[in-house]
Amino acid sequence: MPIGVEWPAIGSALVSAGAPLLRNRLLAALAQSDFDNLRPHLTLVGLVDDQTLFGPGEVIEHVYFVEQGVVSLVADTGADDLGIEVGMIGREGMAGVASVISDRPIAFHHTRVQMPGSALRMPVACFRRLLGSVPALRERCLCYLDAFVIQIAQTGACNGRHHLPERCACWLLAACDRAEGPEMPLTHDTLSAALGVRRSGITTTIGALQEAGFIRSGRGKTVVLDHAGLERAACGCYRLVRNQFDRLLACP
Structure with a gap:
């Protein structure tokens, strides 16, 4: 999904009268x-x-x-x-x-x-x-x-089965979907904990993704600059899972 495009909101239920649309x-x-x-x-x-x-x-x-x-x-x-x-x-x-x-x-x-x-x-x-x-x-x-x-x-x-750079790109894409925009409050420690690897491995991987122009990372924030490029760097798991969520959550 392109950067900044949200998962579609479905329905019009409100938390209370005059409240904004539910996000969930x-x-x-x-x-x-x-x-x-x-x-x-x-x-x-x-x-x-x-x-x-x-x-x-x-x-x-x-x-x-x-x-x-x-x-x-x-x-x-x-x-x-x-x-x-x-x-x-x-x-x-x-x-x-x-x-x-x-x-x-x-x-x-x-x-x-x-x-x-x-x-x-x-x-x-x-x-x-x-x-x-x-x-x-x-x-x-x-x-x-x-x-x-x-x-x-x-x-x-x-x-x-997949290597850290692919897994990291996959994780960033999935998190970007849920963050509703390209900017996420993410540190290397957060990624290290999520992916179950040492921080040094995350630092190297993030550096490579930045050098490729796919992301920008620093001061506790990570910004996805090139969604399509990041998806090319990721394994196919991101798209497989994303497609299943879209299919199943569109059920009547």
Whole structure:
């Protein structure tokens, strides 16, 4: 997708009268009458950089419909205390997706904020009840769950088979989609944590992408300058996963 072009907003549900359109695609896809059933149970909360929403073994008590920012699903590797990202969540989806199929979901991975923003939070008990009473919510969340499972599987394959420069370009493209623009609050430490590699490897890779003219990075920010060029530098995983999200989140 060209720089600056957002994922399409669907529907016209509002958080409250006179409020701006919802950013979250799952909620924005609902009819106003359906969203009215959810509204009393939603609380707008901030997402702070490096905040952990839930960790391995913890009962998931809330779901988070991301409005702005990026949340990562990070798996422990058991090697040198380095984790690695296996899933990325932005305004296309929700954190706590296990709640779609479980009354008492327990986190298996770390769910951590990679880029700050905001989310609409709902208690799992309310969410589970609404899945039964609002069919459109259930259908949208099941479509998202399908897409998210595809993303996790493809990310695992990508982490195991592709080289760091390709993976880094792929990650930057996916983050750019969710940042709603070319500029992202990203440091080398953030990328190191997401990709599960040493900071020195990120520094070398970012330097090469800058030299090619695809990005500009510095002072805690990364700007995508050439989206098409960055996609050529990435592995095919970015486009494969992106196409599946577009297909599944367009479901009725």
